[in-house]
Amino acid sequence: MMIDARCGHLEEKIYADVHNGLCRKCHSNFTFLLELEQKYGEDALIEYWYSKILTYLSPEKKEQDVNCLIDHLIEFYQENLIKYPSKKNYTKKMLYMLYSLQEPFDIETLK
Ligand SMILES: [Zn+2]
Numbered sequence: 001m002m003i004d005a006r007c008g009h010l011e012e013k014i015y016a017d018v019h020n021g022l023c024r025k026c027h028s029n030f031t032f033l034l035e036l037e038q039k040y041g042e043d044a045l046i047e048y049w050y051s052k053i054l055t056y057l058s059p060e061k062k063e064q065d066v067n068c069l070i071d072h073l074i075e076f077y078q079e080n081l082i083k084y085p086s087k088k089n090y091t092k093k094m095l096y097m098l099y100s101l102q103e104p105f106d107i108e109t110l111k
Contacts, residue, residue, distance in 0.1 A: 007068035026069050033073075042090050049097040074098050 005011040011023035019027040037045045052066065066073075074095060081091045 006072060009068065020072060022069070022072060026072075029066055029069055030072065030076075046090075046093060046097070049094065049101070053097060053100055070098055070102055074102075 001013045002010050003013045003016060005016045005023040005026070006021035007023055007026040009023040009026065015024060016022060020030070022030060033045065033048070036048060077091050077094045077098065081088065081095070084091065
């Protein structure tokens with residue numbers, strides 16, 4: 001049975017149920033981000049988000065690949081904030097960047 005996954009894409013219910021409610025593509029993007037952090041460290045992920053923010057600032061270069069994942073990522077880092085108190089500063093930095101990515105879209109909806 002196909003359902004709307006949390007990210008807004010169509011996916012088999014049986015797949016989404018065991019992968020945080022995400023579709024295959026978004027789950028693989030999410031896994032990619034975690035691997036990036038594991039392989040290259042926290043700074044690499046911070047740089048990744050920083051470059052995303054810069055990308056969003058130029059309207060002609062808007063990428064859509066992680067837009068739909070942001071809610072999930074915010075939830076993920078909010079949980080980490082509680083789970084890993086020693087990483088608090090890093091996790092807060094990540095949340096701050098994710099909120100910055102979300103903000104432009106909130107402004108759009110106010111227009
Ligand atoms: Zn998706």
